[in-house]
Amino acid sequence: MPVFATKKDIDYWADLNARELWMTGMRPGDILMNCYGYGLATGGFGFHYGAMAMDAMAIPMGSDARQYDRMIDFIVDFGVTAMCRTPSVGLYVGGKARERGVDFRETKLKIGLFGAEPWPWETRMKLEELFNITAYDEFGMTEFLGPGMTCECETRDGMHAWADAFLVECINPDTGEWVEEGKDGELVWTWLTADGTAMIRYRSRDLSRLWWEERCACGRTHPKIAAIKGRSDDAVSIRGLIVFPSQVEAALVKFPETGANFRIIVDRRNDLDTFDLKVEVKDASVLSDSARNQALSREMAEAVKTVTGNSPKVELVPADSLPRASGGESKTASARVEDRRKK
């Protein structure tokens, strides 16, 4: 879905992100290394605008984990005080820094904001130890511009959702009824200040909990949500981007070589998400012709990247070798996704 932001939306968004950065302890003059991607996926822009709105310096590093040496150098050389990125890339870069013998206690780094994928408390402790930081969880959705929706305060027990900008509700995904405060359900969001795109009672498919009556120890009265624990549909979050099996199907059906039966296999290696895609091909001769096999795999990977933002490692397999939906599942059946990551 295209989301249009007017100048008013961007200004408001910058303020909400500045508020998050302030809440985690950043102040004017701090230096934020922003390791989210800049582009159609808006993670990078949110914190960038937020830092500028609060007179902090933003370093637009981008999200390419292979650039870990540069990321480490910048923290050391430029006195970076805060960073934001996905927890998995954080673990990877932190591990590389340790191998290099970098001691972050000798740097000015003190704050880390992590989001865009689920991460357990053990990961938080590991990140804090690797980087000598306090780590905060934040959450936002591209459909509402991205970051700047919710973030932890110093209490770090749930994330405050900005009540002046968003109305958040929690429902039973099967009945659509409200669930009791603090109970599991699907979050539903309304964008109260939207100027460009109307988002009214948007079903996020994100499973979480919501509470608002209990006052937070920090004194803030904005309602709180818990970390996202899953989805109520068959989409899967890979490297911080949501991938729908239906998107992959749409990319693959353009290839006459396949009947578009495929399997998405997500795993984590060296703390980074991997995205393998097995695709059935009708004509067995493609499999034994290594030049055709490679060319077709590459074209398919690029087609999938165009629609999902994520580039898979494609493996072509014989026809009828993959499991199929048995009929008991929904149309975009979960037989198409195998998530091997430890949650």
Place this chain on the structure above:
Amino acid sequence: MPVFATKKDIDYWADLNARELWMTGMRPGDILMNCYGYGLATGGFGFHYGAMAMDAMAIPMGSDARQYDRMIDFIVDFGVTAMCRTPSVGLYVGGKARERGVDFRETKLKIGLFGAEPWPWETRMKLEELFNITAYDEFGMTEFLGPGMTCECETRDGMHAWADAFLVECINPDTGEWVEEGKDGELVWTWLTADGTAMIRYRSRDLSRLWWEERCACGRTHPKIAAIKGRSDDAVSIRGLIVFPSQVEAALVKFPETGANFRIIVDRRNDLDTFDLKVEVKDASVLSDSARNQALSREMAEAVKTVTGNSPKVELVPADSLPRASGGESKTASARVEDRRKK
């Protein structure tokens, strides 16, 4: 060299870029598809801020040419009126659109800004025909934030250099003396409005011409420069980024397997720059061990990308198989660069 921009610098930069966009015919309400990268290389931000400053809409597409389908879809679906990108990526995407049968006369696209690499007049005509646009040349340097320094007006005979922000001089690179107006020389830039980083009489190494006395037919009195025709050192521009052999050397000397003799080979295939890097290895056994060979090649490619922003295709070759500087060249000898692109 790190360049720091203060809030004042960013605001001024946004205005200079807005002025460029206006000069090429863009107006408030226009939609600019920005196909420069966003990040430490600042091409993307300049035009993005410029579009926002003039109340045009910016689509942060990014520079990945493999996303050509998405680029074409956006022009068609969202009524894009202007785009900015490198000419080589423009040719590539335009060719792909033609293969797909897209007729840009049926879209709202009318303006193209191209820069970051040298391009002949034939390329301009090809781009105009492929996209049904008027094509403009623009030029800027990352050392001065990036785009927003110079751009063509409708006369399209040289680029106006904003005299309120930059003092531009043209010198003989050997003697340092001013050359006559309109004669070939090296451009030297002073940043008159800089707030964060001082740039005073900065020798760009860019070879061009400068004239200011002759009034432009458009009525503007800002001095003009001609398209950059080369460099006075041994650096080479690949995919819009300047690569110094000395940077490549610095990345390679960290590997004990090589004596850091190497050769950069730049070419153009399917209208896109290619970057091949041949590296001598001391130990011949690495060459025959395909697993070690591949792993080492990949590590070297990533190390080079970290310092240059460009990822080469690395080929390991036996010791003493590459040409070396004969002693007649400068230290960073041109024996290390082979540029096969047609200029």
